[in-house]
């Protein structure tokens with residue numbers, strides 16, 4: 001038998017969580033043709049994987065890499081930082097941010113909405129089909145698996161206003177959502193701390209989700225609060241899925257803020273009880289005690305009403321500034337107060353293209369004592385909102401507890417931008433394998449791999465992926481289980497990991513001997 005690629009003598013993990021088998025793996029075209037003793041076979045590319053693990057390519061369940069392919073020349077290392085860890089599929093469109101769908105006359109609003117998170121953004125399409133065609137033309141290192149984002153959908157129909165949609169607007173939102181699912185979107189995501197997601201009530205979310213329940217794809221939520229209101233927020237997410245009749249998937253599950261540390265016992269208790277009661281609830285998690293998002297997410301909701309431009313107008317008004325500052329000190333109860341949860345010393349500038357010299361420094365360091373709020377207001381004004389931050393919020397014991405939960409899969413929440421982004425984009429998968437599985441023995445290697453392969457493939461309906469068996473798509477990673485480890489840090493956030501040797505996407509080598517080959521065989525994966 002002649003294969004295109006033959007990976008010999010590896011410890012083969014099938015993605016189900018079962019222990020490895022010593023076997024050879026033969027690939028023909030974009031499929032796995034055989035797994036077993038292939039010592040009599042030959043191949044065009046013949047690799048010895050003795051001492052290495054051979055696993056299904058990893059599925060990153062939570063990314064913001066939707067538009068990484070637009071980053072442009074010189075920034076390929078940013079877009080490719082994930083695939084160098086063995087990630088072959090990135091679930092994107094998370095936290096309510098997806099580059100579609102919208103009504104044509106709302107294109108400007110949508111571009112403003114996306115620009116704050118993704119950097120410079122030009123949206124030359126209005127639906128999933130158009131987005132997929134553009135991404136395919138540009139070329140992708142790994143596969144993209146898009147969700148529809150509620151925030152983008154809402155901006156794309158009614159703009160940034162803090163009010164419920166009118167009946168006619170809701171009908172249009174339902175139609176656009178349904179069309180995105182018909183075009184193969186893998187789920188419906190919300191970001192309920194961001195505008196305009198924060199403006200949506202539970203009823204709006206149930207009604208929209210119900211519209212697409214017949215597809216059976218998950219409701220995926222960055223829940224309303226991860227600090228003091230975390231329990232109620234988990235319950236709201238479960239209720240939305242249950243009442244709409246779809247599975248619920250909670251994004252980057254955590255409890256944040258010192259006073260809440262330890263409360264993952266409580267939230268995971270809620271999740272376990274729901275699962276025991278027959279409700280399908282899962283979560284994703286990244287292995288770090290810091291989060292990362294838009295800097296303006298620290299502002300109270302009233303200050304964000306009306307979109308980025310209205311927000312900036314308020315930030316140049318002395319009275320509004322005083323009111324925001326008062327909220328930071330003693331905010332309204334139903335609001336995620338990240339300033340109180342992290343402190344100014346725990347909020348660090350990640351990416352700020354207009355002022356790279358402040359990247360990597362905390363607001364506490366950059367502003368004088370008592371000047372922190374003014375510093376942030378002035379910075380947001382000057383950069384028109386385009387600043388991301390890293391927020392140190394969590395406790396290691398909570399991170400470990402979530403990672404180890406049976407319903408938890410791995411998602412980086414990576415935001416591929418230059419500057420000093422959170423190291424999770426380039427480090428999450430090798431950190432789970434090297435630090436949490438090998439060094440700390442939080443779970444065994446087969447379980448770690450399952451949380452990156454078979455488990456997420458099932459959650460997001462990625463047929464033919466997440467398993468290493470005959471007939472599966474040839475997304476494959478070869479790594480050294482004794483050496484694999486993340487190297488990305490807060491100081492050097494894009495460093496490639498140690499120990500990941502070969503990565504195949506659809507049978508094509510994207511990483512070979514630890515280096516990028518330059519190939520871009522990635523596809524946009526849809527449920528059609």
Ligand code: ZN
Pocket residue numbers: 094095191222251252
């Ligand atoms: Zn999020």
Ligand code: CU
Pocket residue numbers: 062063064094095222251413
């Ligand atoms: Cu996210």
